Amino acid sequence: MSKKEIPDELRNRLDEFDVEVPEISPKNQMERLANWIYAPAKNPMELLGINGNSIIRLTFFPLILVLILFFTPIFLL
Amino acid sequence: MSLNKETTSADMEKREAYSIGKLFLMYKTPIYQFIYRYCQDEQLCLDIVQDTFIRFQKYQKHFDEEKSSIKTYLFRMAYQLMINRLKRRSRLEKLLPFLYMQSQQHTLSHEDKLTVQSAILQLPDEQRAVILLTYYHDMPQKDISEILDIPIGTVKSRLYTSLRKLKALLEVSE
Numbered sequence: 001m002s003k004k005e006i007p008d009e010l011r012n013r014l015d016e017f018d019v020e021v022p023e024i025s026p027k028n029q030m031e032r033l034a035n036w037i038y039a040p041a042k043n044p045m046e047l048l049g050i051n052g053n054s055i056i057r058l059t060f061f062p063l064i065l066v067l068i069l070f071f072t073p074i075f076l077l
Numbered sequence: 078m079s080l081n082k083e084t085t086s087a088d089m090e091k092r093e094a095y096s097i098g099k100l101f102l103m104y105k106t107p108i109y110q111f112i113y114r115y116c117q118d119e120q121l122c123l124d125i126v127q128d129t130f131i132r133f134q135k136y137q138k139h140f141d142e143e144k145s146s147i148k149t150y151l152f153r154m155a156y157q158l159m160i161n162r163l164k165r166r167s168r169l170e171k172l173l174p175f176l177y178m179q180s181q182q183h184t185l186s187h188e189d190k191l192t193v194q195s196a197i198l199q200l201p202d203e204q205r206a207v208i209l210l211t212y213y214h215d216m217p218q219k220d221i222s223e224i225l226d227i228p229i230g231t232v233k234s235r236l237y238t239s240l241r242k243l244k245a246l247l248e249v250s251e
Contacts, residue, residue: 003212006240009249014212017193019110022119024126 101130104148107214108155114209117198121162129155145223152214153224156206196246204239207232 006014105126112122132154133140140150197205206225210216216224218232225232243249 003215006212007244007249010240010244010247011212013193013247013249014243017114017197017213019113021106021109022123024105024109024123 097130097134100133100147100151104151105130107148108151111152111209111214112155112159114197114213115205116159116163117194121159125155125159125162128158132158146220149216149220149223152210152216152220153226156224193247196243199246200239200242203227204235204242207235208239208243211236 108129109122109126112125129151133151200208207221210221210224218229221232222229
C-alpha cells in the first residue's frame, strides 16, 4: 500500500497535522550544557504537585519526611 | 601514486557532498517534523535533531551509500535516538511518577476533542512510525523497513493495521 491508496477523506484529516519548525541551529555539546545550566530552575513545589490551594499536600509532605527520618534509624539498627 | 590521488580526491568529493552543514540544512526540517509528529514534544524534537547530526558527524565513516541513502541513514539515527530517549523517560516516569503528574493532567484535558494529532498519539508506537514515514515523508516500504529495522512484510501489515485504526479513530468512512 502506498500514500496514493489512502482514501481522500483520511488524507484530508492527516493533512490537518501541520508542523511549524522553529529555528534550529547546530550546537555543540558545550553550548547545550551551558543552555541546560542557564535554564531557569523549576519550582520544587510544582514537582511535588503542590499548587496554591493544595493545603493538604503542603501539610503532609513535610510530615511524611519527618516520619521517614524518624523511622529510618530503627531499620538501620 | 596517481591512483592514490584519485582516491583521495574522490574521498574529498564525498566528504564535501556529505558535509554536515549541507546535510543539516537539507534534513533538519523533515527529521524535526517526523519526530514531532511521533512524540509531540517540542524540546525533545530539538534535542533529537541536534543529537542526530552530532552522532552523524561521529559515525560518518560507517555510512555506506551502497547500503542505504543518506536520508534513510539520518532518519534511522533520529528514530533510534528518539526511541532510546522515550524508553529512558518512561523508566524515569515509573521511578518518579510525581515528576510527570502535570503533563498527564494536561493530556487528559484535551481528550474530549479528538484531533488527528491525538489520534496519531493513540496508535501503538510500532504502527505510528510506519504511517508517519509513509504518509508525511512519502518513503518507500524498503526504506521504512531499514529505518525501523523490521522486515518489509511487517511494514505492510503495520501500515494496513494503522490505517484501519486511524479510520476508526477519526470516524472516516471506507
